[in-house]
Amino acid sequence: MNDKKKVNIAIDTIGGDNGAEVVVRGAVKGIEENDNVTVYLTGHKKELETLLGEYKYDKDRIKVVDATEEITCHDAPVEAVRTKKDSSLVVALNLVKDGTCDAFISAGSSGAVLAGGQFIVGRAKGVRRTPLAPLIPTSGKPSLLLDCGANVDARPEVLVQFARMGSIYMENIEGRKNPTVAIVNIGTEEEKGNALVKETFPLLKACKDINFVGSIESREIPTGKVDVILTEAFVGNVIIKLYEGLGKTLLSEIKDSMLSSFKSKMGALLVKKPMKKTLSKFSASNKGGAPLLGLKGLVVKIHGNAKEGEVISAIRQCNDFVIRDVSGKIIEGLSKESAE
Amino acid sequence: MNDKKKVNIAIDTIGGDNGAEVVVRGAVKGIEENDNVTVYLTGHKKELETLLGEYKYDKDRIKVVDATEEITCHDAPVEAVRTKKDSSLVVALNLVKDGTCDAFISAGSSGAVLAGGQFIVGRAKGVRRTPLAPLIPTSGKPSLLLDCGANVDARPEVLVQFARMGSIYMENIEGRKNPTVAIVNIGTEEEKGNALVKETFPLLKACKDINFVGSIESREIPTGKVDVILTEAFVGNVIIKLYEGLGKTLLSEIKDSMLSSFKSKMGALLVKKPMKKTLSKFSASNKGGAPLLGLKGLVVKIHGNAKEGEVISAIRQCNDFVIRDVSGKIIEGLSKESAE
Numbered sequence: 001m002n003d004k005k006k007v008n009i010a011i012d013t014i015g016g017d018n019g020a021e022v023v024v025r026g027a028v029k030g031i032e033e034n035d036n037v038t039v040y041l042t043g044h045k046k047e048l049e050t051l052l053g054e055y056k057y058d059k060d061r062i063k064v065v066d067a068t069e070e071i072t073c074h075d076a077p078v079e080a081v082r083t084k085k086d087s088s089l090v091v092a093l094n095l096v097k098d099g100t101c102d103a104f105i106s107a108g109s110s111g112a113v114l115a116g117g118q119f120i121v122g123r124a125k126g127v128r129r130t131p132l133a134p135l136i137p138t139s140g141k142p143s144l145l146l147d148c149g150a151n152v153d154a155r156p157e158v159l160v161q162f163a164r165m166g167s168i169y170m171e172n173i174e175g176r177k178n179p180t181v182a183i184v185n186i187g188t189e190e191e192k193g194n195a196l197v198k199e200t201f202p203l204l205k206a207c208k209d210i211n212f213v214g215s216i217e218s219r220e221i222p223t224g225k226v227d228v229i230l231t232e233a234f235v236g237n238v239i240i241k242l243y244e245g246l247g248k249t250l251l252s253e254i255k256d257s258m259l260s261s262f263k264s265k266m267g268a269l270l271v272k273k274p275m276k277k278t279l280s281k282f283s284a285s286n287k288g289g290a291p292l293l294g295l296k297g298l299v300v301k302i303h304g305n306a307k308e309g310e311v312i313s314a315i316r317q318c319n320d321f322v323i324r325d326v327s328g329k330i331i332e333g334l335s336k337e338s339a340e
Numbered sequence: 341m342n343d344k345k346k347v348n349i350a351i352d353t354i355g356g357d358n359g360a361e362v363v364v365r366g367a368v369k370g371i372e373e374n375d376n377v378t379v380y381l382t383g384h385k386k387e388l389e390t391l392l393g394e395y396k397y398d399k400d401r402i403k404v405v406d407a408t409e410e411i412t413c414h415d416a417p418v419e420a421v422r423t424k425k426d427s428s429l430v431v432a433l434n435l436v437k438d439g440t441c442d443a444f445i446s447a448g449s450s451g452a453v454l455a456g457g458q459f460i461v462g463r464a465k466g467v468r469r470t471p472l473a474p475l476i477p478t479s480g481k482p483s484l485l486l487d488c489g490a491n492v493d494a495r496p497e498v499l500v501q502f503a504r505m506g507s508i509y510m511e512n513i514e515g516r517k518n519p520t521v522a523i524v525n526i527g528t529e530e531e532k533g534n535a536l537v538k539e540t541f542p543l544l545k546a547c548k549d550i551n552f553v554g555s556i557e558s559r560e561i562p563t564g565k566v567d568v569i570l571t572e573a574f575v576g577n578v579i580i581k582l583y584e585g586l587g588k589t590l591l592s593e594i595k596d597s598m599l600s601s602f603k604s605k606m607g608a609l610l611v612k613k614p615m616k617k618t619l620s621k622f623s624a625s626n627k628g629g630a631p632l633l634g635l636k637g638l639v640v641k642i643h644g645n646a647k648e649g650e651v652i653s654a655i656r657q658c659n660d661f662v663i664r665d666v667s668g669k670i671i672e673g674l675s676k677e678s679a680e
Contacts, residue, residue, distance in 0.1 A: 111527075139589050152526070152534035186492070186577040187451075194492035194574045218578040219585030234534045237526040238558040238575055239582060245559030246586050249479050250622065254594065257614035267610025274597035274604045282590065 004036040007322045009315060010092035010101040013043035014070050015108025017305045024051040026311025031061045034319045040101055042067045042092040067091040077111030081119055093120040096297035103298035103318035107306045114150050117292045117299040124327060126334040127294035129154060131162045133169065134290035136243060137282045138224030144170050145229045148236040156200040159230060163210050164333050165293040166228040172324045178211050179227035184235055185215035196232060209336065247282060288317035294330060344376040347662045349655060350432035350441040353383035354410050355448025357645045364391040366651025371401045374659045380441055382407045382432040407431040417451030421459055433460040436637035443638035443658035447646045454490050457632045457639040464667060466674040467634035469494060471502045473509065474630035476583060477622045478564030484510050485569045488576040496540040499570060503550050504673050505633040506568040512664045518551050519567035524575055525555035536572060587622060628657035634670060
């Protein structure tokens with residue numbers, strides 16, 4: 001052990017597409033890599049103990065907490081979080097609520113993670129709404145897109161808070177100095193946009209602590225030209241899902257086209273390796289999960305189909321978040337706003 | 341000449357990235373292909389006559405109308421349309437207004453086309469707003485995405501009209517029987533969405549003349565599973581531009597990756613042909629332009645970088661639209677609504 005602050009992370013092992021196995025493997029590697037971290041795995045105790053039995057690891061730093069219920073994506077999120085008290089998701093969130101853990105990771109139902117984060121962990125002081133903020137791949141460095149959560153029909157002041165939280169996150173976790181922020185718009189001139197954008201634009205311009213660079217049209221998003229891309233949740237949701245869907249469709253069409261003849265199949269073998277490299281850049285797994293910002297503890301949603309790599313990245317991300325006190329910095333940043 | 345209705349189309353030859361040359365070539369081929377069509381080219385008379393001098397064509401069916409001014413994308417659209425009376429764009433739109441022409445095509449400033457369509461040509465009877473409705477490429481047949489225009493902050497009743505206009509367009513121009521309509525949403529359950537979607541959803545469900553199939557998440561858009569994709573203009577704009585931007589970025593990254601080594605360059609030669617086929621499917625040029633629906637005449641916006649192929653397609657599209665009386669069918673369809 002070094003003299004770093006100890007960080008405890010609760011991980012929900014149920015609800016991901018790849019079962020508890022990938023979570024256990026990720027947890028074992030995660031604590032190896034981060035020697036100040038202890039992981040609390042919530043789920044079916046016997047199964048978890050059997051899976052853990054296959055590894056050599058520091059037994060003091062992986063704890064199993066039994067949970068008998070499961071929340072699936074077929075459950076109504078708010079209802080499920082309220083009634084399934086012994087689900088792996090709720091048990092893990094309660095470990096953050098009662099202070100046992102600093103952070104939470106889940107590959108389960110997005111709706112339940114968002115609802116549980118708000119209702120169980122709770123908003124930090126001064127926070128109006130809590131945005132879900134995934135990093136999205138670009139041809140440059142990844143950008144933070146927020147809000148992709150459930151705060152539809154948000155007000156301008158809420159978007160301004162999101163811009164602050166996103167900037168603080170990018171500065172502290174991704175090391176971007178004075179990160180640039182742009183608002184998603186249908187043109188780049190200041191007078192363009194819908195009512196929400198037009199009202200939010202001057203508020204952002206007036207904030208000295210936000211490096212606001214104006215509007216961004218969605219066609220520029222994949223270039224990675226700004227650090228923080230700000231939009232309300234409906235549009236954020238459309239962007240993140242179209243990113244995913246269009247990427248998948250284009251790549252599968254290209255793959256099909258390459259397998260269409262003997263000649264092109266030969267070609268496909270030769271281009272496979274560099275193409276794979278490009279594709280892995282456009283997959284988010286090496287970047288951890290999407291944090292739900294502005295809560296009393298950190299809640300991270302990883303993809304439903306996450307494998308061990310994404311679990312390890314999310315553990316690193318949670319550790320950085322806690323060690324660098326990003327929560328404290330967010331509360332401090334937002335308090336300046338109310339003092340303005 | 342056959343006994344088909346004669347169709348006159350005004351084409352703005354200024355404002356596209358590729359100059360008047362591609363428009364002239366497209367017009368010559370367009371009237372060859374559509375023997376009932378006459379084209380009115382607006383722009384610099386001398387230049388157009390010189391360009392036309394290089395072709396053999398039916399001189400009665402291509403007319404040149406002089407216009408001395410130019411509208412660029414740097415002009416404020418509404419202002420430009422009002423003050424540049426002798427611009428190629430305004431002169432062409434006036435040919436539709438005064439009944440000389442049935443339809444208008446331009447590769448110029450989108451904003452000016454939208455503004456000019458509304459102010460000069462004018463809305464048809466019963467139309468609340470006029471949506472811009474491009475066909476978007478998918479892995480199946482193309483889908484119609486509307487609204488991608490300038491009607492931000494639209495009301496639910498406006499979206500219902502858009503759904504009707506889009507259905508009539510797809511049935512008559514693309515030959516889709518009883519076309520399916522879905523509304524862009526952040527989940528597929530009926531209770532999901534922002535205030536606008538929640539209000540619009542039951543209205544669409546209640547329309548017997550709309551084949552409404554519920555919500556569509558943006559990740560499903562590229563699959564082509566529905567004929568008409570309905571959303572308000574801000575979101576439509578984000579979708580169409582992200583489609584364009586992400587496609588471009590991914591393809592250029594893949595291209596770069598293939599040129600990264602000698603081995604992969606060899607492979608690239610072998611896969612070039614089938615890949616090109618895939619890419620051309622995902623480019624919109626063979627599908628004409630985006631119609632602005634609900635006007636007294638047809639206004640079609642083609643891409644700024646359109647080449648002769650897109651001009652020819654747009655001429656065919658305008659001809660079909662007029663011959664099949666899609667405007668009349670839209671007015672009839674909307675009048676049923678007010679009678680309900």
